[in-house]
Amino acid sequence: MTERFDVVIIGGAMMGSSVAWWLSRHPDFNGSILVLERDPTFAQASTTHSNSCIRQQFGSEINIRISQFGAEFLKNWRDYLGSAAPKPAFREFGYLYLAADEPFADALRANHALQTDLGAGTVLLSPEEITARYPMIDPTGLLLGSLGTRDEGYFDGHGILAIWREQAKAAGVTRRTAEVTGLRRTGAHITTVCLADGSTITAGAVVNCSGPSAAYTAQMAGLDLPVAPQKAYSFLFDVAEPLPLDLPLTITPNGVHVRPESRSSYLAGCMDAAGPGADYDDFQMDHALWMDLVWPTLAERIPVFERIKLRTDWVGHYAINTLDHNAIVGAHPEAGNFYLCNGFSGHGLQQSPAMGRGLAELIATGRYQTLDLSPLGYERVAERTPLVERAVI
Missing domain, CATH: 3.30.9.10 (D-Amino Acid Oxidase, subunit A, domain 2)
Structure with missing residues (x-):
């Protein structure tokens, strides 16, 4: 059995849910979205084991800007989640x-x-x-x-995850429990996502949100990722x-x-x-x-x-x-419809609002519209030029 989705997101925890939520509400996107998660309980996901904190104390401008938006998202939650959503603890x-x-x-x-x-x-x-x-x-x-x-402290990441999932479902996002076993690639294009049950999914774009397994997911497409x-x-x-x-x-x-x-x-x-x-x-x-x-x-x-x-x-x-303990975000230069959302090195929950928003913009319009995340692109990995971050924890 083969289905088709415009965007297939591999990994349904914090990052995958953020990308799906932001993309489902972007005015320039009206396609279909599928989120694949092999374990809907998230028993081994980084999201589940996170201490769920946010800080502004980074040593690079891009990371500070990302966290500033995270704090804005938490403080002005009604503007993003709606007044009907419960207020996230902060x-x-x-x-x-x-x-x-x-x-x-x-x-x-x-x-x-x-x-x-x-x-x-x-x-x-x-x-x-x-x-x-x-x-x-x-x-x-x-x-x-x-x-x-x-703008630093603890926030309820699990509560935000639940809201993102619920609102994305209401907007038409499909979630499915499935294990991805392969990615078929033709030249610079990922064409098909293969699942453990033998079924396949034709994809317009694929987003790698598979956390610590990100390198394994990239290898399915013949791509390297230092995660x-x-x-x-x-x-x-x-x-x-x-x-x-x-x-x-x-x-x-x-x-x-x-x-x-x-x-x-x-x-x-x-x-x-x-x-x-x-x-x-x-x-x-x-x-x-x-x-x-x-x-x-x-x-x-x-x-x-x-x-x-x-x-x-x-x-x-x-x-x-392993290059520089910073996120790798954006389209892979060797496969333009394979989007990376990986390598957060312990900063994933606090960076998830900005990352989901940025990738949704990139997928929907071909460019970052609000915060330019290109300093975190794969190009620095290919060139072996790390983005120095002195405030790693």
Whole structure:
């Protein structure tokens, strides 16, 4: 059996749903859209395991602009989702980067200058100023802090995903549980999507939104993509003594980060030291990390966290762009109807509003109309010229 759709989106989690939602409402697009997702429960999707946070503290203009639109989307949700949609939760407690060496302190200073020029609310803090604002943080060994004072914090990514899916369905988007097993390509054109049940779909355009599996999807079309899974560990814990005020999402010098979940619980995380290259189905927890790294780091920097109780932990995958830890977005130069939405390296949920909007514009009109995402195009991958980003977490 063969069907035809104007646009086939491979991957139905946050990115795939964003592209489908934006495309279904674009005034210059009236074609058919199919979203293919092999697991509608999203049990192993990066979306499901995300800490669902947004920040403005990046070191490149394009990433700052993307997050600024993400914050605008959350704050002006009625303009985009409609007044009938539930208001997405958005807790603005900020991000706090802590530097304990001069190279990273210099990077924070450079980032701050760019962020300030672009209108972000970032302030630099001396160790004494960190203590004055957040007396629960021990400043020992710190040289500098960088704090986002607005448009940073936690948002309900799962709630937005549900709204996007519901509204896209009402607009005529088709969703199907199916596993893609092949892409047929004729020259610079993807013609057919092959499914595990033996059926095929003729496609006018194909969008790769398959998260950590993005390289595998691209290989089906004979295309290379430098995206690989990296394990990300999360730890939810309760405190015996609640902090006196909201803690920003705090990134310690060794990379362990922590944010509030409620008044008495917090969510900490760290990346796998082995780097990208994990097996696609490897979600095995390294239980030694809690005792050997995460808890000691938290207790040293925030002494109240000496008395905490681990409630649960889990492992997710970041879709790491191994070239420069930044997204790869837009049409592939070797296959003009194969669109990339990949390699977000842990920034996917917060960047999803801008990415879905941009790809919808590109597919519908052939160009970016609101925010030019071309700095994130595949061309830099082909030329091996990374987009430098100094604020990776």
